[in-house]
């Protein structure tokens with residue numbers, strides 16, 4: 180029996196706080212300054228399902244490629260969930276949300292679980308994107324809207340937990356409904372092929388602990 184896995188990706192313009200959100204989730208630490216290109220490849224977590232199972236979760240960071248718009252399609256294809264992030268103090272990052280959504284509609288699984296995130300709400304005096312306009316965009320795209328501060332650890336756990344719960348219930352219920360006769364406890368992650376190293380559920384492995392999404 181293959182093991183259940185949940186894979187989530189985080190997207191959005193450079194410098195909106197994607198890496199900071201994941202670092203806060205994983206380490207409960209906010210690092211004021213880190214180089215854009217030295218992002219995390221992924222953070223790992225475990226989701227304790229309502230049925231008492233422990234499910235491995237990986238949340239993939241873009242490690243800087245978003246600045247050059249060179250994110251490969253494989254990055255989208257592997258994902259069961261996507262977090263689209265903007266900075267509430269940066270109107271351009273909000274305007275670009277529609278481009279990120281478009282790329283998801285083009286390249287990701289149509290059933291992908293989505294969430295919209297407005298980060299840096301600790302900078303309230305510099306805010307240029309209102310809650311209402313962001314919520315409207317989220318509603319139009321049938322996704323929940325979260326306002327976060329990676330700096331103050333505000334709503335970070337709530338966001339990630341929401342993603343895990345929703346990915347789990349969507350995957351589990353669709354498999355249970357559509358694939359009777361097969362192992363409905365197993366989440367099937369897209370298989371790799373010879374072009375991406377032949378690994379199931381992820382891009383090619385680099386030395387050490389992590390995957391290198393830049394080599395896809």
Ligand code: G3D
Nearest residue numbers: 193194195196197198199211212213299328329330
């Ligand atoms: P990215 O991964 O989307 O490119 P980063 O973004 O996580 O690298 O963050 C970009 C900058 O925004 C970093 O500052 C980081 O400290 C800051 N930042 C991230 N989240 C927050 C937040 O919630 N509030 C505030 N005030 N700042 C945040 P530097 O100084 O390294 O450029």
Ligand code: MG
Nearest residue numbers: 197198218243
């Ligand atoms: Mg980053």
